[in-house]
Amino acid sequence: MAHQRVAIFANSLRLGGAERVAVNLVAGFARFGHEVDLVLVSEHGELLRHVHENVHVIDLDSDRVLRSVLPLRRYLSRHHPDALISIGAHVNLVATWACSSVRPSPTLLLTEHSIIKRMSNNRKATVMQLLAHLCYRVSDSVVAVSEGVLDDLRSDIGYHGDARVIYNPILSEQLLSEAAEPLDHPWFSDDIPVILGAGRLAPEKDFSTLIQAFAELRERREARLVITGSGPQREHLESLISSLGLNRWVDLAGYVENVYQYMSNADVFVLSSLNEGFGMVVAEALACGTPVVSTDCPSGPAEILADGRYGSLVPVASPSAMADAVADMLNDPTDPTLIAQRAQEFSVDRVTEQYNALIAEFE
Template structure:
């Protein structure tokens, strides 16, 4: 019998998103380093990310629907998969599904670790919060993305074995000597917490001569509302909603500034990638993540949350000072090394198999 260890990741889907990208990076690293790797998708197994052909992917043959009966179907399916795989360690993503994963792992008699991926202050239903408090202590350990998230988890009594491990950085496809344009770029789903409405307002108030452009990469339910805002402000020539593009690096290569107005994060992968690219960054200091990534006045500006006037002032400063922009990207290699997929993934596996 093979002595290769088995790692199993449990996740709702593998569609485009920060949690899904992290799972794919960890899975690819694990299989390259001699582990048997399994991914159990609870909703949909179609992947937006590259996955090594040696990774085994499971998904139920029934459509996921809300409700207690469907949760029981998922529970039965997950228990069956875990009993079949018999992994040495399970890592479950998503605060909504983690309780179900914990119960399943206990019924299958396999060790489970969990990781919440949203802001530690995200409001969840009373039922979800209650179930988390009941089940989370039964996990062998918990991975937080930031020190703030760890502190909140410990204070709430979720688990007493909590470690902080940041998200791994994907491979950056940096263009050689890219021609920089007067472009500000931002990346994220078009949802209220990403706060793109405020970013567009800020841009309209600092780009009075309309020499710069703002490119927003991503899609989501707020697209029509944001496009209407752009049209009403007569900004259609300089503000572009470019959708969910495949080659993000192609756009980062042309931009001169990365702007991030999100008001709630778990760990902002888009901001980490922008710093690594490298781009000078400006971001609201929302919980949680930007303060872990931006060294204020060194590789970007960290703006107090909701201080729109300060954001405008510092964005204008970046737009008008090319030397400052060059200073802010001077130490990007240390960021790449710190968050490199290999070093971060090793920390994950060391914790899961300790």
């Protein structure tokens, strides 16, 4: 693919999975020598400081995603990028509306990161599915971050145009640098193993199962559990921890700016989710060199772990199975060479090469 002007369109750069994808992807394109614009609905967020120095940040200065259609159209008419890659369901819709009235229009790639029907608001999910069905056909291709998301595109959204799976770009120099920073937490400085969970404290992450599994694990051996993240279930989880007599052994650490420090120092990372679009933290843990136990939830973790080759998979909402898997992983961790080998599949350069090849198909 010859050097081109590539635009990545995202909501903002607040901390989140899609936002990290945007930062990593623009860095990848910049390193390949393209002229790169990072077009944001609103130029806000903690990740702004991590944007590659050769990337132009374009602020559409809109207070809502849906109000960014006209500013995005003005950007496209003025700068004429060769390709526009949008990240996430809402910005995908805006990208299709803006591109449909611009000539010449860029190669439009939409990336879908979640399964729309799993939105907590059923009415919103129905509306989003309908809009996606009507609008996604404008794109040149849709990139799904997992096979499960691709299946949803086909079966529930009814999108039958060009689509393929490209995993999220995870392994980066920035991740490795942050993972190597010293961690100031007393539990990681002795020989008692530490289990780590990370994510929003919300029902779909099912940290209750992780805590119950940890209670069973504690009956067999010494261990500690740290869960990073904030969310609406904190009080519920605190009550569960107290009722199980685990206050001395479980730390709900809240929001942490650098979760990779925790991942790289943990003995086992556990994903307890009921569902995921991709399961980004699983790939991040592998990138940090940490053994993984994950629920075999739809969709993503089984793909990332290659059906158990690179980590353990357990049934959803099964504390006993999770406790057994964590105990086994502590006793016999996944080979670090295998973990490093798998992490390379999610490297920024490898993923950017796949996007480059996809854009080249439409030149």
